[in-house]
Amino acid sequence: MTVQLHKIAKAYQGNRILADCSYTFAAGGAYILMGDNGSGKSTLFRLAALLEPPDQGEVRYLQGDLTLPPDITLKRRLTMVFPRVGVFSRSVSENVAYGLKIRGLPRDRVREQVARALEEVALSHKTHQPAATLSSGETMRLGLARALAVEPEVLFLDEPTTHIDRANTRLIEDCLLQTLRERALTLILITHDPAQAHRLGGRRLLLQEGRIVEVD
Amino acid sequence: METIFQGLVSAVRLIAGFNPELLGIIFLSLQVSGLALGAASALGLPLAALLALKRFPLRGLLLGLLNTGMGLPPVVVGLLLYLILSRSGPLGFLELLYTPGAMIIAQTILAFPIVTSLSHAAIVGVDPVIRLAAQTLGATPRQEAAAVVREARYGIGAAVIAAFGRVSAEVGAVLMVGGNIAHYTRVMTTAIALETDKGNFDLGIALGIILLTLSLLVTVALRAVQRRGRAPTGVRLWD
Numbered sequence: 471m472t473v474q475l476h477k478i479a480k481a482y483q484g485n486r487i488l489a490d491c492s493y494t495f496a497a498g499g500a501y502i503l504m505g506d507n508g509s510g511k512s513t514l515f516r517l518a519a520l521l522e523p524p525d526q527g528e529v530r531y532l533q534g535d536l537t538l539p540p541d542i543t544l545k546r547r548l549t550m551v552f553p554r555v556g557v558f559s560r561s562v563s564e565n566v567a568y569g570l571k572i573r574g575l576p577r578d579r580v581r582e583q584v585a586r587a588l589e590e591v592a593l594s595h596k597t598h599q600p601a602a603t604l605s606s607g608e609t610m611r612l613g614l615a616r617a618l619a620v621e622p623e624v625l626f627l628d629e630p631t632t633h634i635d636r637a638n639t640r641l642i643e644d645c646l647l648q649t650l651r652e653r654a655l656t657l658i659l660i661t662h663d664p665a666q667a668h669r670l671g672g673r674r675l676l677l678q679e680g681r682i683v684e685v686d
Numbered sequence: 687m688e689t690i691f692q693g694l695v696s697a698v699r700l701i702a703g704f705n706p707e708l709l710g711i712i713f714l715s716l717q718v719s720g721l722a723l724g725a726a727s728a729l730g731l732p733l734a735a736l737l738a739l740k741r742f743p744l745r746g747l748l749l750g751l752l753n754t755g756m757g758l759p760p761v762v763v764g765l766l767l768y769l770i771l772s773r774s775g776p777l778g779f780l781e782l783l784y785t786p787g788a789m790i791i792a793q794t795i796l797a798f799p800i801v802t803s804l805s806h807a808a809i810v811g812v813d814p815v816i817r818l819a820a821q822t823l824g825a826t827p828r829q830e831a832a833a834v835v836r837e838a839r840y841g842i843g844a845a846v847i848a849a850f851g852r853v854s855a856e857v858g859a860v861l862m863v864g865g866n867i868a869h870y871t872r873v874m875t876t877a878i879a880l881e882t883d884k885g886n887f888d889l890g891i892a893l894g895i896i897l898l899t900l901s902l903l904v905t906v907a908l909r910a911v912q913r914r915g916r917a918p919t920g921v922r923l924w925d
Contacts, residue, residue: 519822521821521822523819540825542824545824546824549822549823549824550822552815552822552824554815555819556813556815556816556817556818556819556820557816557819558819558833558836558837559750559837568820568823568833569823569824572820572823572825572829573824574826596755616819616823617822617823620823620824653900684696
């Protein structure tokens with residue numbers, strides 16, 4: 471699924487964040503978005519992930535030549551992980567199962583996908599632990615597992631490793647690299663770490679003055 | 687002093703001997719307060735969720751009214767309900783005055799603002815990232831609301847327990863609309879008032895002990911629920 475930003479603009483209380491911003495994220499690609507604090511990266515993510523509408527322009531999801539309507543069916547084909555992972559006050563496995571249960575998946579399949587997602591982020595040993603007792607690095611891995619469990623076609627990750635240690639960062643990066651190898655996933659990731667952008671090997675983009683520019 | 691001591695001894699005998707009159711009063715009290723609490727929760731919890739999660743006109747006014755309603759004087763509720771349910775009142779044809787039904791309505795009116803206001807506060811207190819997390823995982827607006835309400839479950843439990851504490855100890859409204867009729871509308875609080883008037887302290891003290899025990903249980907339950915709610919739950923940011 472291709473994500474197309476078409477001349478989108480967004481302002482909050484008269485403060486312009488994005489202006490005439492256009493870019494096409496091709497299906498199956500990996501994109502690393504960088505930019506200064508306050509440059510509008512997170513705003514761009516919220517608009518692109520259909521969490522809020524742009525003031526101007528359009529966010530289009532394309533399947534071949536077809537533009538998909540922005541309904542719940544489309545929204546369930548993409549997901550996003552914020553720097554603050556809002557974990558539900560339930561166990562680790564119940565957190566991962568949430569997205570699957572609300573889709574009405576049968577119990578066996580939920581169990582299977584939860585187990586696989588937890589394995590991908592190396593959290594299988596914490597399956598039954600209350601999610602709120604995890605460390606910050608583990609919490610971010612849980613956020614990633616919860617997102618991967620629903621098998622998204624587009625995954626937005628907003629600074630997934632900014633506040634965590636090197637070991638957890640490495641686990642997350644390994645998981646992302648493996649996911650990119652094994653699944654037809656469009657990954658769009660925000661980071662401040664150029665080395666991480668290099669390690670993940672995606673197309674590097676820079677958000678400056680409200681527009682996306684390609685770095686290389 | 688001697689009267690109190692004798693009363694206490696007789697009261698313990700009444701309780702230990704499972705006195706049928708005492709048991710009947712306790713059972714009716716729990717039935718009336720339990721049903722009132724059920725009705726107040728059935729009406730109040732959806733309203734609390736709506737007020738917490740949706741923006742609509744007059745929402746602020748409604749919240750203000752509910753907060754005011756938490757301090758509603760029971761005798762005023764009793765008086766108004768009496769006027770409405772009395773033979774010449776607008777709902778007199780229902781013939782509910784001096785029935786357990788009228789007492790349940792009175793206690794529902796008293797419990798409703800407590801359940802609603804405190805539950806609203808609990809739902810509003812849930813970290814906004816919980817709703818966002820549900821949304822990004824593909825929840826419909828209804829599923830999002832359910833996820834947020836579920837996170838507020840301990841606060842909601844505390845609201846329901848607090849309302850039970852208020853209505854089970856209330857005397858003014860149930861006395862006015864129930865009439866304190868023996869074996870029909872006599873509950874613990876009204877029986878204590880009557881027995882004290884009659885100088886029959888045994889039953890009064892026995893009921894007082896039961897009511898205090900109930901109050902203690904409510905407090906213990908409330909603390910337990912609040913402690914669970916304070917346990918690591920919800921969002922953890924950094925170590």
